[in-house]
Amino acid sequence: MTIKLLINTFIRSLFIHSSLNFPRMQNLGFCFSMGPVLKKLKLPPPMKAAFIKRHLQLFNTNPYMSSAIIGSVVREELQGEGQDEETVECLKNTFMAPYAAMGDPLFSGALKPFCSTVAVLLAFMGFLFVPFIYLVLFNPIHFWIRLKGFLAGYREGNGAFKFITVLNVPRLTAIIRTTTLVAAGILSAYLLFVFGGELGIPEHAALGFISGFVVVLLSYGLIKMGIPQTMLLYGYASLALVVSWFLC
Known part of the structure; x- marks a missing residue:
């Protein structure tokens, strides 16, 4: 019962x-x-x-x-x-x-x-x-x-x-947030890898992975400065919309 x-x-x-x-x-x-x-x-x-x-x-x-x-x-x-x-x-x-x-x-x-x-x-x-x-x-x-x-x-x-x-919620939260930033960097690199040719950039594949790595490092630095992760995600989304506007 x-x-x-x-x-x-x-x-x-x-x-x-x-x-x-x-x-x-x-x-x-x-x-x-x-x-x-x-x-x-x-x-x-x-x-x-x-x-x-x-x-x-x-x-x-x-x-x-x-x-x-x-x-x-x-x-x-x-x-x-x-x-x-x-x-x-x-x-x-x-x-x-x-x-x-x-x-x-x-x-x-x-x-x-x-x-x-x-x-x-x-x-x-x-x-x-x-x-x-x-x-x-x-x-x-x-x-x-x-x-x-x-x-x-x-x-x-x-x-x-x-x-x-x-x-151990605080540690779990930190791990997931770090993983999210890595995933966001991979996403940025992939987008440049796929669409980099439209920008007329030679060797855009290598540049894409480098750019993705830079995005991850930049995000890590901004978080250390106290910038909220949600603000970064919204900022990246807005930047992606602006870039896509000029590419289309």
């Missing part, structure tokens, strides 16, 4: 961002995720109303890291039989900000740009179904982190932060 409850709760947690709203952000998605727990507890009407009310309060964190918090809350609610409201609220409020602070740079600032860069590179190389390639790269990673976080949260309860410690 508990396994079925956990499976249902985890599946529901995947949709936490579906009903995002400005007043209380992800509260509807969180409350929806806790539905199987409420059903199992079989609380009397007043306690059931209190259960729903406390899970409709403001909740906002990185959606891909939210399952770890949900797993912890499930454990606390089942152990407290739906009556330990103070512990549950404290747990949610304590974990929201740290998980968001680590999840946002990892997913929005590193993993998504990496998957996008690889997909664009493969698109220029002539691969079909590039959108599916992006999904194949991104979805297994975030699904694995969600599942591991949920299980760790349920096992550890309020000690779920150990999951983040083992994952």
